[in-house]
Amino acid sequence: MEILTVITKEVFETYVPAAKMPERNSSVYNRLQQQFKDSYSMMIRTLVSPQCEGVLDTNEWLRTLAVPLVCVDAFVRTCRSLDLVLTATGFGIVSTESTAPASKSRVDALVEQLSLQELDLIDEIIQGLMKVEGWGLTEQAQMRVATLFYRPQQLKHMTTLKLTTDNWQLALGRATTASALLRNEISDEYMDELLVKLRTATMGNADIIVAQKCITFMADFISMYDLNGGIPNEVLLRQVVHQLESYRDSYPTYTGSTLYARRHAERYQNKREDPTFFFM
Template sequence: MFIITDNDRLLEHVPNVLAHVEGERSLFDKIHPWLTIAEQWVIDTFTGNETLQFIASDETSSVWAQTASVIVCEALQRAIPSLDLVLTPNGFGIVSNQNVAPASKERVERLISTLKANRDYAINLLLDSLQYIDSWQDSKQRSWFAATLLQSPRACKSAIRNPGSLDEWELFCASRVTAMNIESAIAEEFISPELMIRLRLALISHDASNDDLSLALRVRDCVLHEVDGKRRDVPALNRIVNFIRKYPDHFPEWVNSDTAKLFAPPVFENKKQSSGYFF
């Protein structure tokens, strides 16, 4: 592992842990398998190997703290259901003693929910920070997030009215698939696939122009409107198209696209040989 490499680093992110006595396994040792799984999940989903090693090289950076928080919260929420269980010759038992009583089911579930919320908050911060790391720019992880306008859990948290039992990350993953299909239709009918690519990149680039970023957010709002189960906001999309048409030099991708032709109907001319006339 690169980030959480010992018990001291782990405990920086875990409050209210009783100190272990000599001969007793540390929390790091107890949840080591889950820490390994969580770090690999972060590598596969967010950073890639090269970027994670870059992050690990500076433990004083904010991106290191964000990455560590994601790993620890993910590992703990996976491990907690097993931490108070021991396997005996007669089956599983609950760890207990005279000084510390086992936590109730409700408290444990609340802790797991809190860990997931903290993990998701750290994920949003991490995704913001990754934009500034050179090695991340050409990673397949960045390409995955840039494949849609919905690029972080926070993007859909406030837009989805009924998330059900899904946590923020689960809601993001579920909404992302729907968003991609909606974006494809909106691109073909209004924005153009070419300009849609540019707007997606604007949302994931720290140096995007304010105009591109503003337009990308307006289109994303329309996408989230549909992801939430509402009908397509055609008036809003038409206003966006009218804005784009006012600045053809700034949006050449749209001007030269097949989509633009949908907004430039043919001009009919009266001809003697025609069977009718247009007024």
């Protein structure tokens, strides 16, 4: 928890400008002291992982991302209970009975803005953690990178949905369904391998090609779900399979899978002397 020592009032207000108060007024910052600790602990439990916590002391880049994440998360989780009032310099805490809290719509807009900022920070941290030895095999890695479609920027740049916190949660659910459809085409074995390689930053060029085609399919599935009721784009699915089948030597896990064996099982051939003919 060493990074908590660097979260001063000035540092906190740098990353959450909306909470900026006059120099002698530390009301918001003081109210968040326990939440800073809770947000840090949650970051370790759900993102960094206890076994990789030490990297925050040795990796300066990850440390510089973890500090604003703790600040933003602490404020987002607490601000609705602070009776915030909008002032000339930002959001302060109501200090008199004659001052009304800021409107719900303003607070909602602030929370949405900071929540999107939090998603970006988490995404950047994940990119760094993928290069940390051991992180990619942790429970936290499996939770944060559950499918190939795991980055908010994928939603923003590859789908027709606007990036909002609600749409992000919606997209994650649809991505799970799309991933299940892809498993039926590339095999469970190869999808599992792709995800491990993604989490550990060890994808080769052949893997990257398939992964990108899978992500394109997933983005289309997420975008078109409301229009076609979740019917998958068969053209995009065929493009994924075509890549695997055209360059089989580059995908040994796929060619060694049970799906591949079923897909290429030799069909029975009728012989002239057979007493019965089978039509398949």
